[in-house]
Amino acid sequence: MITFDSVTKSFTDGTTAVESLSLEISSRTTTVIVGSSGCGKTTILRMINRMVDATSGTIRIDDEDISTLNPVALRRRIGYVMQNSGLLPHRTVLDNVATVPLLNGDTKKVARQRARELLDTVGLDQALALRYPSQLSGGQQQRVGVARGLAANPNILLMDEPFGAVDPLVRTELQNELQRIQRDLAKTIVFVTHDIEEAFQLGDQVVILREGGHIAQSGSPADIMSAPADDFVASFIGADRAKRTLHTRVLNGRTVVLDEHGTPAGLLKEVPSGGMDLR
């Protein structure tokens, strides 16, 4: 579990990115932090592996105050995936993935073996192993980025808008792939995005931020969707937009669900309690 306890981050130029944030991130689930640009979401993420140090307050990982830990050692046991992959351009795909196991003291052979396994995990063809990052597509680069994030077999995986720069089709593919990986590996994933659709698809817990790193609402997608805390949340998740609102009409004794254009989208069926879990 990752715990933020009244954490504040102000920069030397006087701006406060995050103010008095308290947040609990449960283990082995996906928590998505979502908000518009400049709301402090990336700062929150980067405080977990001490790429940014909090100005005040404490951050604990399993009751261990991270400010007492060596930042380099801490980063080696936390996976990190960033936008635009951040791969090392002078190293092959395989060596990029093997970077972290090598830093952790594995031999070259063991590290490369591990890297090859991870290419399978993220659905990359072994034939790409000896290519350079510049020879891959954006989606392939992001898969390599995810493989590198998983390479040290970390409990925690931090993902900073990892699918923000790829086209919508590839993004959907990568999102599905991440869900599959998460079902198999059950990591503690902290995922940052500005895309609420992505947040609702991937998150077990979704944290909606407003300016200054203040939490507008946090909870499961179903909780937030069914009971937006205020107008800000309602407009952010688009609950007021027609797109999310479905209409029903009784036709021939059956309840038909209609989408925003009035096109029939399906039939409405009562779910017996306990029959289907809300996500």
Next chain:
Amino acid sequence: MYSLDAAGSLMNYLWDSILWIFTPAHLSGPTGVWARLGEHLFYSGLSVLCAAVIATPLGLFIGHTGRGRALVIWLTGALRALPTLGLVTLLALLLGLGLLAPLLALTVLAIPPLLAGAYAGVESVDPAASGAARAVGMTEWQILTRVEVPLALPLLVGGFRSAFLQVVATATVAAFVPLGGLGRFIFDGLPVRDYPQMLAGAILVIVLALVSDAVFALIQRIVTPRGVRVARSGQDHAEILR
């Protein structure tokens, strides 16, 4: 005996100089072309090496931390403004005749391009790459040696290329002190008006500069990381397709 009144006589000068260089008596021996060439390369190499010991770590440090940029700009500007011959004279007066005065003057000449090459090389590395290296748990030293320096190598070698070129072209001042090197032919020819010998010295310096520039250009190509090279050729390819 010679006059510079026509293009024809200039060709005569050049021809005489080339004949002078290839006269067997001028080629070998302790005062021959080969020996002077060796001395010239020795002074140049040693000066660039001394300058590299000072400028490269400093440039890498400034490039990595981003601290002291103002120092680089000021220092390179100030050092470039120093006239080398004047500096040699001054240093020779202070330190006496010998290798030290020209060595120091040429070192001062080589520092700005080396400093600029090292600093600009590290600075040119994509911050996403060095940032990612930090995020996956590299120490600052590992980021510098495993990410920044390999990616900076083409510009780093570019600094050596330009430093060596300037030093080779200027190392004739060693003969002023009076040591050896290719400047010897120029300084020896001057009092006796032996223009073919003087021009021969100048031609040899030019040829040496051009050859060493070509060698460094080749090294620059070799040290460019493969992943970066394929990226470039990929771009070229994309441009052709477009």
